[in-house]
Amino acid sequence: MASSLEGTHQLFYGSFIYSKSLDQLEYLHDAAVAVSSAGKIVAVERECGGKDKALEKISSRLGWGSDATTGFSKEVYETGEGQFFFPGFIDTHLHASQYPNVGIFGKSTLLDWLNTYTFPLEASLSDPAKARKVYSRVIRKTLSHGTTCAAYYATIDVPSTNLLADLCLAAGQRALVGRVCMDQLAPSYYVDESPEASLSATRESIAHIRQINPEGDIIRPVITPRFAPACSAPLLTKLGQLAAEMPGLPIQTHISENKGEIELVKELFPPESTGAKDDSYAAVYDAFGLLTDKTILAHAIHLTESEADLIQQRKAKVSHCPCSNSAITSGAARVRWLLERGIVVGLGTDMSGGYSPSVLEAARLAALVSRHVAMGGDETAKLSVEEVLYLATRGGAEVVGLEDKVGSFEEGMEWDAQLVGLGVLGEDGQVEGQEEEDGNVDVFGWESWEEKVAKWVYNGDDRNTRAVWVKGRLVHERK
Known part of the structure; x- marks a missing residue:
């Protein structure tokens, strides 16, 4: 995973989950969140049609280049299978x-x-x-x-x-x-x-x-x-x-x-x-x-x-x-x-x-x-x-008096977030892509997203917290 660079814009792509109201979670998939060098969410795009399209849409909308010298191509984070971004x-x-x-x-x-x-x-x-x-x-x-x-x-x-x-x-x-x-x-x-x-x-x-x-x-x-x-x-x-x-x-x-x-x-x-x-x-x-x-x-x-x-x-x-x-x-x-x-x-x-x-x-x-x-x-x-x-x-x-800054993934908020990863099982019952099982949450593949989140709440721990950002700065990463 890339590390945050001072003054570099960042793009987060994939699945995002956050509280829309007390009793409702918002689920965004194939979505992109652009974060400025100041750590603020400056754009949210839904139904992007893939990471490349997301990068293109964000670049066009914000006037950010996508090459290594003028943009944030080195700072693109993408969720994998069983992963999602959640507020800190x-x-x-x-x-x-x-x-x-x-x-x-x-x-x-x-x-x-x-x-x-x-x-x-x-x-x-x-x-x-x-x-x-x-x-x-x-x-x-x-x-x-x-x-x-x-x-x-x-x-x-x-x-x-x-x-x-x-x-x-x-x-x-x-x-x-x-x-x-x-x-x-x-x-x-x-x-x-x-x-x-x-x-x-x-x-x-x-x-x-x-x-x-x-x-x-x-x-x-x-x-x-x-x-x-x-x-x-x-x-x-x-x-x-x-x-x-x-x-x-x-x-x-x-x-x-x-x-x-x-x-x-x-x-x-x-x-x-x-x-x-x-x-x-x-x-x-x-x-x-x-x-x-x-x-x-x-x-x-x-x-x-x-x-x-x-x-x-x-x-x-x-x-x-x-x-x-x-x-x-x-x-x-x-x-x-x-x-x-x-x-x-x-x-x-x-x-x-x-x-x-x-x-x-x-x-x-x-x-x-x-x-x-x-x-x-x-x-x-x-x-x-x-x-x-x-x-x-x-x-x-x-x-704590931060309701206008953190807690969701809406434009204008600051990027305080965690990347959550759940263990997706392969046909052999082992966690895919990992030599050793990591975490207490097993996803068999037929669960809805609501069910995955419930499993995380009742079975999850720090092993599922893959990375953490505060105001756009990467402050923790599980190796």
Whole structure:
């Protein structure tokens, strides 16, 4: 496969699949997508009549030559049998600093798990060498699973947080990178000294991220109160003021993940002390100015009707994390219930509460968890293959504020994409064109495209992700 060249236009030809709406996928075959040197989709041609015709049509339409010196003939990518281009996945919630702990849940509840496993690991990443090792790996691993954009929590350490942003930018992965704010409910060795110190450190990290990527097209800072119980009222006040001062910045935090946590919020933030309209988790964030149209709320499992109404009114978004919700036995989020209330939902891997870096895994688990909700009495709760793929792409794009840039293959969007390859079997039952079988998805040849996609959702993994692009740049290729 050719590698992306700086300043070179690219043509992608073959099969393209993306979400047209929540419950409908668009299938394009014998199609071509032209991508400019800036990584933007500048033309989409359907029913081309073959790759050569596609090249001719695009060249004529855009005035691009097709020879080696003036055009993009060296940058033509074509899907093979069983392959298709699909938008890159958006991971709307994960802790980069916790990646080494994936699969390690212990037998404790959420709050005990934080003290036993999470805080010691995060604190240890003040060691630059250790932080580089962890962050480099999580970036490579998520890219290999087709994640073109990730909303990362780092640690309270400024140099470690800044390093994560540096590494994301170098690797070409879009990212929201947040320095974690917390001044209570944590061990003395891993807590901000004061609300003032937390705000100062947060400003320092924001300034660094804006310096390394002033346009914010790849890396953006995000205000990150860990969750309400870990922040004092004065700290939440200062972070709300920061959000008002910098209205373009996203905010990320947790909400209603665990019933014990919800009770703790009520105890720590009574309405008479915060001015909140009630003692709900959402009302607390709202009282401090942290519930906005740029807020990403992870989990949202146990929301009340009034909380859902408030979140919808403020246009805050939800990151659904079915893997960690199940692994830590937090509960089953009612995604259909959220969607019906007009709340935007994306998917998060939530490592290391979640055990997998794959948004595709999160999509299949979102489908399964929705069936458990349905078995509890709400038959309408079930999510289809089409719907979970929407959450993984267009839904996630809206959660992180990129809905006008990524998530589909329409003109004007940017080329954040993955080349997916499924194993097509020959007459002998072996995968054609390969000495060894590669991947867990077997295509026998009689499946419809809808069935192939369903097989990918329920059986696929990183072995099916052949290549990944972010803004037109090739950032991962499976050899």
